[in-house]
Amino acid sequence: MLVLEHIYKTYYVGDEAVHALDDVSLHVRPQEFVAICGPSGSGKTTLMNVMGCLDLPDSGTYILDGIDIADCSDRELSLIRSEKIGFVFQQFNLLDSMSALENVELPLIYQKCSQKERIERAKAALDKVGLANRMQHRPSQLSGGQQQRVAIARALASDARVILADEPTGNLDSKSGNDVMRLICDLSDQDNTIVLITHNMEIAKLAQRIVYVRDGRLYDKSEEAGL
Amino acid sequence: MTMFFNSLRLALRSTLANKMRSFLTMLGIIIGVMSVIVLVSIAQSTTSSITSAISSMGSDLITVTVTDEDVSVTADDYMVLEDYDSIAGVAPYLTVSSTARYGSNYTTVSAIGVTEEYMDVAGLEMEAGRSIVLSDLEWRTYVAVIGTEVAGDLFESYDVSGKTFTMSGHTFTIVGLLAESGSDTTGSLDSRILIPLTTAERVADSTAVTTCYVKADSANDVTLAQAITEYQMLLLTGDEDSYEVYNMSELLDTLSDVMSTLSLMLGGIAAISLLVGGIGIMNIMLVSVAERTREIGIRKAIGARRSHILLQFLIEACVLSILGGLIGLGLSALGLQIFSLAADMTIAMEWRAAIAALLFCIIIGVVFGSYPAAKASKMTPIDALQRI
Numbered sequence: 001m002l003v004l005e006h007i008y009k010t011y012y013v014g015d016e017a018v019h020a021l022d023d024v025s026l027h028v029r030p031q032e033f034v035a036i037c038g039p040s041g042s043g044k045t046t047l048m049n050v051m052g053c054l055d056l057p058d059s060g061t062y063i064l065d066g067i068d069i070a071d072c073s074d075r076e077l078s079l080i081r082s083e084k085i086g087f088v089f090q091q092f093n094l095l096d097s098m099s100a101l102e103n104v105e106l107p108l109i110y111q112k113c114s115q116k117e118r119i120e121r122a123k124a125a126l127d128k129v130g131l132a133n134r135m136q137h138r139p140s141q142l143s144g145g146q147q148q149r150v151a152i153a154r155a156l157a158s159d160a161r162v163i164l165a166d167e168p169t170g171n172l173d174s175k176s177g178n179d180v181m182r183l184i185c186d187l188s189d190q191d192n193t194i195v196l197i198t199h200n201m202e203i204a205k206l207a208q209r210i211v212y213v214r215d216g217r218l219y220d221k222s223e224e225a226g227l
Numbered sequence: 228m229t230m231f232f233n234s235l236r237l238a239l240r241s242t243l244a245n246k247m248r249s250f251l252t253m254l255g256i257i258i259g260v261m262s263v264i265v266l267v268s269i270a271q272s273t274t275s276s277i278t279s280a281i282s283s284m285g286s287d288l289i290t291v292t293v294t295d296e297d298v299s300v301t302a303d304d305y306m307v308l309e310d311y312d313s314i315a316g317v318a319p320y321l322t323v324s325s326t327a328r329y330g331s332n333y334t335t336v337s338a339i340g341v342t343e344e345y346m347d348v349a350g351l352e353m354e355a356g357r358s359i360v361l362s363d364l365e366w367r368t369y370v371a372v373i374g375t376e377v378a379g380d381l382f383e384s385y386d387v388s389g390k391t392f393t394m395s396g397h398t399f400t401i402v403g404l405l406a407e408s409g410s411d412t413t414g415s416l417d418s419r420i421l422i423p424l425t426t427a428e429r430v431a432d433s434t435a436v437t438t439c440y441v442k443a444d445s446a447n448d449v450t451l452a453q454a455i456t457e458y459q460m461l462l463l464t465g466d467e468d469s470y471e472v473y474n475m476s477e478l479l480d481t482l483s484d485v486m487s488t489l490s491l492m493l494g495g496i497a498a499i500s501l502l503v504g505g506i507g508i509m510n511i512m513l514v515s516v517a518e519r520t521r522e523i524g525i526r527k528a529i530g531a532r533r534s535h536i537l538l539q540f541l542i543e544a545c546v547l548s549i550l551g552g553l554i555g556l557g558l559s560a561l562g563l564q565i566f567s568l569a570a571d572m573t574i575a576m577e578w579r580a581a582i583a584a585l586l587f588c589i590i591i592g593v594v595f596g597s598y599p600a601a602k603a604s605k606m607t608p609i610d611a612l613q614r615i
Contacts, residue, residue: 049609054607054608054612075533078527081527081530081608082529083530086529087528087529094525095522095525097240097241106526106529109229109233110530110531110532110535111530112230115229158529
């Protein structure tokens with residue numbers, strides 16, 4: 001499903017080069033639930049940005065669902081983000097001016113769905129995350145856990161092949177965090193491909209497979225990474 | 228197309244979400260549109276009321292004025308012009324300013340000594356009674372045909388036939404009332420009193436008639452008739468500086484030239500304020516793009532293309548400018564109504580100016596919205612998301 005081969009990504013902070021991704025290779029199989037675990041600054045968010053086609057690697061190949069990202073134009077990358085990837089961010093990233101329903105509809109607008117289909121799919125997705133009775137609420141009227149569930153519904157509504165979750169519980173209390181993780185585990189059971197990024201080992205253990213990242217390099221075992 | 232309507236809905240919503248800011252941004256456009264429409268409309272209405280007043284005096288009318296006091300031209304001298312085919316009528320007239328009295332009422336009038344042809348040549352209509360006829364001229368009778376304003380001032384009634392008034396020491400009997408004809412640039416046309424030319428000569432104690440109307444046979448003959456008149460006047464006076472021959476249509480042409488230049492200039496000045504309003508829109512759109520960087524990032528992350536973001540901000544700029552334009556249009560319609568009432572004249576909205584101003588608004592929305600919109604669309608999703 002996701003094939004990353006020898007990915008490099010270097011940032012420059014002032015004159016200093018930061019090797020955020022240093023020869024990273026990772027294969028994620030369809031319907032797999034992978035957790036990427038590492039301390040802050042280890043490069044895991046950069047890895048997610050590359051996997052989510054928000055950022056392009058300096059070198060290496062990334063093949064998503066059979067498409068080589070290096071060959072894609074800006075327009076094609078937008079299409080991939082729209083149809084194949086659903087994002088769940090640490091800070092939810094919902095639009096405050098819109099209701100929960102409209103937020104979930106948003107990716108469908110860019111997929112050029114008809115209004116009827118859009119509302120149906122958005123409602124179904126909100127129903128799935130247990131927010132059927134909160135559709136008309138603004139994000140500011142919802143709790144953190146509810147907001148994160150709206151974000152998950154948004155990722156679901158677009159029928160994405162891959163759900164990329166970057167510290168989805170990072171801004172939540174433990175109870176809401178557990179609810180959100182239970183939802184993500186449910187989605188995994190329903191054959192969604194999920195990549196979870198976290199620094200929390202407890203949460204990472206819920207995944208089928210854990211890879212560790214430290215200083216831009218991937219390790220299969222936590223000892224190898226020195227964690 | 229759904230994309231367009233979604234963007235439109237979104238733009239309307241964000242315009243309404245920041246009511247104060249949107250209003251202040253639109254204010255520049257509103258004032259610009261209002262000044263264009265109101266100024267041009269007033270200029271056009273004034274022009275058309277002046278030109279219609281002038282053209283009602285007849286564009287086939289040629290006016291002769293003897294300016295040199297030493298040259299004496301009599302009424303009969305002018306009559307040679309009648310022999311030409313291109314000239315339909317000749318009406319020498321003599322104006323005597325005087326005061327007309329009736330009882331304790333009095334009014335300042337211009338008494339015009341006229342021939343029997345004057346009414347026809349000058350295009351005047353009778354309201355009641357008869358006009359000056361040939362026998363009045365032969366007998367130098369003290370009869371008068373008066374304007375409605377004179378009738379109102381002296382008798383406070385339009386039923387004036389047979390009544391008498393005194394003027395310049397003579398008693399005149401009223402035989403007719405002129406139809407109302409409003410006013411022109413020289414003042415009210417209804418404060419005229421027509422008396423026989425021969426009577427006027429006696430009152431003025433002079434046979435020199437300094438003014439004459441010459442009516443061309445048709446509008447096509449005006450140029451020829453004017454040339455003939457000029458030639459005859461040269462023969463009569465022997466000095467081309469001692470008289471003036473001019474035609475209303477010339478005056479009309481000059482006037483409408485001046486007025487259209489004037490209204491263009493007014494429109495142009497007002498358009499500058501529209502331009503300034505457009506810069507205001509660009510300014511606020513740049514602020515809006517900066518404020519909504521995170522939103523742009525989110526939208527891009529969930530699949531918005533460059534063109535989607537571009538369209539969203541472009542439509543938002545256009546909504547601001549077009550909404551401002553429409554409000555400006557409404558306010559100028561209202562303003563013109565109020566101005567019409569206050570100035571006691573009808574001022575029609577100049578639709579061409581209104582349409583031009585609205586088109587200009589759309590162009591402003593697109594032109595001044597495209598830079599901020601392009602700026603927004605070119606953000607990379609990662610940059611946009613990280614700037615919180």
